[in-house]
Amino acid sequence: MSTPVSSPRAIVWQRRRAAVAKIWREFASNKGGLIGLGFLAVIVVLAVLAPVITDESGLDVTKATGGPLRPPSGEFPLGTDVDGRSVLLMTFWGARVSLLVGFSATVLSVLIGTVIGVAAAHFGGWLSALLLRFTDFFLVLPSLVLAIALSAVLPQGISTIILAVGITSWPTTARLVRAQTLTIESLPYIERSKALGGGHLHIVGKHVLPGVMPLVLANTTLVVGNSIIAESTLSFLGVGDPTEVSWGSMLSTALTTGAVTRGAWWYLLPPGLAIVVIVLSFTLVGRALETVLNPRLRGEHS
Amino acid sequence: MTDALSSTEAPSPLVDPDERRGGTGTTRFVLTKLAEALASLILVVILGFLLFRMIPGDPVLTMTRNRPTSPALLAELRARMGVDKPILTQFFDYVRGLLRGDMGTSYILQRPVADLIAERAWPTILLVGSATLLAVALGLWLGVRAAWKRGSFFDRAHTGIALTLWSVPQFWLGLLLLVASNGLFPSRGMHSPDAAPDFLSQTLDVAHHLVLPCVTLLVVFYAQYMLVMRSSLLGEMNSEYLTTARAKGLREDLVRRRHAVPNALLPTVTLVFLQFGMVVSGSVSVEAVFSWPGLGQLTYDALHGPDLPVLQGVFVVLAGAVVVMNLLAELLYRVLDPRVRAA
Numbered sequence: 001m002s003t004p005v006s007s008p009r010a011i012v013w014q015r016r017r018a019a020v021a022k023i024w025r026e027f028a029s030n031k032g033g034l035i036g037l038g039f040l041a042v043i044v045v046l047a048v049l050a051p052v053i054t055d056e057s058g059l060d061v062t063k064a065t066g067g068p069l070r071p072p073s074g075e076f077p078l079g080t081d082v083d084g085r086s087v088l089l090m091t092f093w094g095a096r097v098s099l100l101v102g103f104s105a106t107v108l109s110v111l112i113g114t115v116i117g118v119a120a121a122h123f124g125g126w127l128s129a130l131l132l133r134f135t136d137f138f139l140v141l142p143s144l145v146l147a148i149a150l151s152a153v154l155p156q157g158i159s160t161i162i163l164a165v166g167i168t169s170w171p172t173t174a175r176l177v178r179a180q181t182l183t184i185e186s187l188p189y190i191e192r193s194k195a196l197g198g199g200h201l202h203i204v205g206k207h208v209l210p211g212v213m214p215l216v217l218a219n220t221t222l223v224v225g226n227s228i229i230a231e232s233t234l235s236f237l238g239v240g241d242p243t244e245v246s247w248g249s250m251l252s253t254a255l256t257t258g259a260v261t262r263g264a265w266w267y268l269l270p271p272g273l274a275i276v277v278i279v280l281s282f283t284l285v286g287r288a289l290e291t292v293l294n295p296r297l298r299g300e301h302s
Numbered sequence: 303m304t305d306a307l308s309s310t311e312a313p314s315p316l317v318d319p320d321e322r323r324g325g326t327g328t329t330r331f332v333l334t335k336l337a338e339a340l341a342s343l344i345l346v347v348i349l350g351f352l353l354f355r356m357i358p359g360d361p362v363l364t365m366t367r368n369r370p371t372s373p374a375l376l377a378e379l380r381a382r383m384g385v386d387k388p389i390l391t392q393f394f395d396y397v398r399g400l401l402r403g404d405m406g407t408s409y410i411l412q413r414p415v416a417d418l419i420a421e422r423a424w425p426t427i428l429l430v431g432s433a434t435l436l437a438v439a440l441g442l443w444l445g446v447r448a449a450w451k452r453g454s455f456f457d458r459a460h461t462g463i464a465l466t467l468w469s470v471p472q473f474w475l476g477l478l479l480l481v482a483s484n485g486l487f488p489s490r491g492m493h494s495p496d497a498a499p500d501f502l503s504q505t506l507d508v509a510h511h512l513v514l515p516c517v518t519l520l521v522v523f524y525a526q527y528m529l530v531m532r533s534s535l536l537g538e539m540n541s542e543y544l545t546t547a548r549a550k551g552l553r554e555d556l557v558r559r560r561h562a563v564p565n566a567l568l569p570t571v572t573l574v575f576l577q578f579g580m581v582v583s584g585s586v587s588v589e590a591v592f593s594w595p596g597l598g599q600l601t602y603d604a605l606h607g608p609d610l611p612v613l614q615g616v617f618v619v620l621a622g623a624v625v626v627m628n629l630l631a632e633l634l635y636r637v638l639d640p641r642v643r644a645a
Binding site for chain 1: 338342346353354481489576579583587602604606608616617621625628
């Protein structure tokens with residue numbers, strides 16, 4: 001901080017950079033979080049580059065070159081599926097659907113959760129009470145059953161899965177955001193802002209949201225993991241687009257086409273392990289972020 | 303599935319800080335909770351209707367997709383399901399039906415939905431009940447041991463295993479168990495056709511079929527109980543009453559069993575009821591894997607129809623059951639924890 005800083009904007013940015021650097025240092029001291037982050041980086045890069053480094057035509061059932069359900073060999077390192085397609089290639093491409101649905105559903109879920117959470121804490125009165133009851137109601141509903149009902153009435157496809165997962169998973173975020181908003185709004189500087197004439201928009205936008213965001217971020221990484229599991233479960237149950245290769249749909253065909261009864265472990269392990277690795281990575285990163293960003297948890301969780 | 307893993311802290315939703323302030327009597331508390339549960343039930347009924355009727359698109363067209371149809375058939379189906387009437391009339395017909403226990407007729411099986419649900423409920427209760435009991439027992443035991451030796455190898459190993467298992471999709475674990483057990487346990491259904499008709503053989507036969515689905519549910523769900531028990535007990539560890547207990551010369555395991563664990567047990571016990579919705583969700587995919595003839599299997603088959611009356615019935619019944627379980631959890635917490643009662 002030796003250089004003299006002129007404008008207030010520059011001071012703000014300098015403070016923000018310092019805060020981010022501090023959070024990163026604390027995050028980097030968490031071994032699990034770092035490992036999770038490393039795995040995620042690799043998986044995301046591979047998924048994005050899939051069209052560049054592999055040939056998509058291998059996913060086409062009519063152009064499959066291998067025999068049905070062959071165990072791993074030199075040509076197909078992870079064996080083939082019922083149609084003779086390479087399991088390695090399918091797992092590779094499945095990551096794209098899982099990540100796409102996971103992220104989109106999370107954005108939807110966190111958006112709904114944040115809006116309802118802030119509203120439930122900020123406005124008070126009967127509106128808050130109503131929103132809180134509403135949140136609690138959705139919190140205990142069997143989310144998978146609700147998601148299945150939603151997907152049954154909507155057209156089949158990826159957007160339906162995103163919608164079904166997003167609409168059923170927001171209550172935990174809303175709960176968290178509400179609690180954090182209540183904490184922030186009880187602080188004196190909010191009172192000062194109100195006394196100076198700050199309206200709802202100003203207080204929520206300038207004071208509450210920046211304060212809530214770090215926790216929302218930590219929560220978001222946990223929501224992504226849950227969304228990916230929900231996505232794979234719905235695809236497994238047969239909700240998704242049947243032509244799209246995803247980890248859930250691979251496991252679904254494994255059950256319905258008899259790959260399971262024939263003991264085709266090479267067809268079962270890759271998509272399942274991929275789900276476990278990606279979800280576990282998000283969980284590790286989320287827990288690490290939570291420890292860094294939520295002072296109440298510090299020292300309590302190892 | 304989408305419920306929070308982040309809530310590895312003791313669950314607090316039971317008692318909102320704002321509610322605790324009131325200091326109300328027990329009768330008022332019970333009445334309030336009953337009213338809230340009733341409101342939730344009404345919301346379930348309304349949601350069940352809206353989900354299947356107000357969504358853009360024609361329910362009859364949804365049900366008949368991928369099937370040959372004719373205009374006459376569509377009109378007949380519309381009349382039978384009542385979707386040709388005004389929406390409010392439909393709603394009141396639906397509510398009146400629910401109150402009489404009539405949930406319409408299955409489109410594919412051509413049987414009353416209420417009968418289908420009634421006969422499929424018992425296998426699900428058996429599966430979910432046995433898995434929950436075992437998961438709670440295992441989770442509590444491991445959680446207590448992990449917390450008591452916090453930071454030890456046992457603690458770190460089991461917390462790691464629990465977190466990993468938590469990231470495993472149940473249906474995949476079920477598929478793996480299917481392959482791994484290699485015919486040791488039956489993989490489909492609940493009864494073998496060749497089992498002797500006497501009671502003992504029948505019970506053993508069902509138990510034999512129960513092993514794989516039950517273990518699948520158990521393995522994924524014990525983690526939650528373990529993590530909550532662990533952090534709940536960690537919360538009690540520095541309490542002064544434990545120092546007192548030690549100071550009067552109690553052995554360490556007595557301090558744990560008689561003083562620390564009973565207090566730490568409360569959040570976990572109520573969690574059993576709160577998690578009910580999640581366990582029910584889990585049983586849907588597990589039942590689909592093992593063809594266990596319960597509500598999950600019914601849902602799975604109905605989804606592939608799609609058989610909307612069945613899906614609607616299952617949704618209303620399961621969501622209603624969860625609301626009732628939640629009410630029980632709140633009442634039970636009050637009974638079990640004198641601190642909440644006195645507040």
